Amino acid sequence: MQPTTDQTGRITAASFLVTGGAGFIGSHIAERLLAAGARKVRVLDNMTTGHFRNIAPFVNHPRFEYVQGDIRDITACNTACKGIDFVLHHAASGSVPDSINDPITTNNINATGFLNMLVAAHAAQVKRFIYASSASIFTDNQTTPLAGLPGNPESPYAVSKYVNELYADVFSRLHGMETIGLRYSNVFGQRHNPLSEYAAVIPKFVMQLIKHESPVIDVDDEYSHDFIYIDNVVQANMLAVLTTNAKAVNQVYNITFEERTSLNQLAKYLREFLSSFDQSIAGVKIMNAFTQKHNVHPYAYIQKSKKLLGYNPSYSLRDGLLKSAGWYWAYLPRFVEEAVTKKQQRQQVAAVSA
Template structure:
């Protein structure tokens, strides 16, 4: 089995690669990244075990060349931030939508067997009904969310029109090692861990009662590997990938303090534009079609992530 991972130097892409090099069923791994959001340090440990090309998903002809003889493409490359998309909707849409179309076209033309695409729980928007399931009407609140929903539609069309097998994974707030805590657009867990480790108060946007369904990175990785093997009945569909537990941001701060033996109270700021209030996933379809179930508890994932950040 020959894999190609787009965005391999990013958080989830590198997490997939670290697991894939240990999988005996995978004979070769190629990765592409343009380092616009990825970090070369994320793949330093495995650079002798993968074939890497500095390539942007906006470069269609280069993608066509890279995809030759590839069996499966795990498409993780994206501009991944809701706030960043609000600040730069054109830049986000160019990479996320046109880039993904390029990936699908190159995969179709190269005869790739299947493309697994990273989508997002943000496509649901702030729909009040919980848990969120795949049959709900999407209501994206940001250009980022719109780009991910657009990608899902394109993926389904490529399966229906051209026979290219596609599966979309709607990630719910993935966290874990390799996640950048210092970016202006850093996710909440690495940002909180970094601040508490440095005895600094984490900042909660809003009153902290907003909730998320956090997914440990190893579970997201497993979902990708399961999607490769999923029956054809899973193709053309999108699936929720989540931890299956609703956690408020206030509880997240308390849990991190407990696990790190700290007592650092958060400070509160105004809510961020484009953020949803509550997120919690129904993962029954992913279980039915992909055989996906989270293997890691929330605190277990947090402990491993904290240990990673403590090591620097």
């Protein structure tokens, strides 16, 4: 997406706060805003799942600021929002199993932390509050995504994301705040958090193929996934910042590519692309061991995102995998090792303080 001169002016004049900006999606947004000439890009993160290596490419940029802080702390949120025009709120606990094991922590971060950010952004009179929601608010009810309505959330994580949408809506109606929610499906690409459940099958298959182990497909081809490449997600965030269409504001959008891919097809793409780094990967067999019938998850439709926001995703799954295969090959094994160590450290701290 090439911004027009007018749009470039809007970005160069503005200051941005990206919460969770040391994570996968947030770091890409921060990087793109800096490249587009943003007057200031501030990241607020507590490094739970984020990492300095994600912000390393731009940490010394003169218009970049890193603030270590926790969105559960309203003072940290107030400080981070000072002098900010646009908030792009991405800090969250993104794990569905963690939310089932410890719903209180997920609620504190994803619901209370979200509310803290909304209150702080309102007090700082920011121009617009853009936030990450999730396609997980849809269940297997086929009609709700089409209507844009949430189904019955299946986890405390999904509830927290739905609560975000409700709070944003009520703040826009009560206080005239401009908010835009972006419901991502399964995001993948460079800096993918390997322990995220989103698109988790991609790092899993990559690691197996790198070790010459066969990916095992235990579901039939009807069970397909809705993957989205990170550049499409960044485009949606840029459009949410830039839109001057009054009808596009105070809305929630599905952000995906509108493409369903079977796990078989995904494994074949990965085998093809990774074999350009190690030819013997081409000979690794993909095993089919169909043992279970899963619910087919609903399709998230993007007509509204296209019409109101001008969203026009340009990378299919295949395009995105082609662009990111080199990164997965070169960096994923180290990312996995570090993420596992970090998770163990978090569990040890939690066990000691319990």
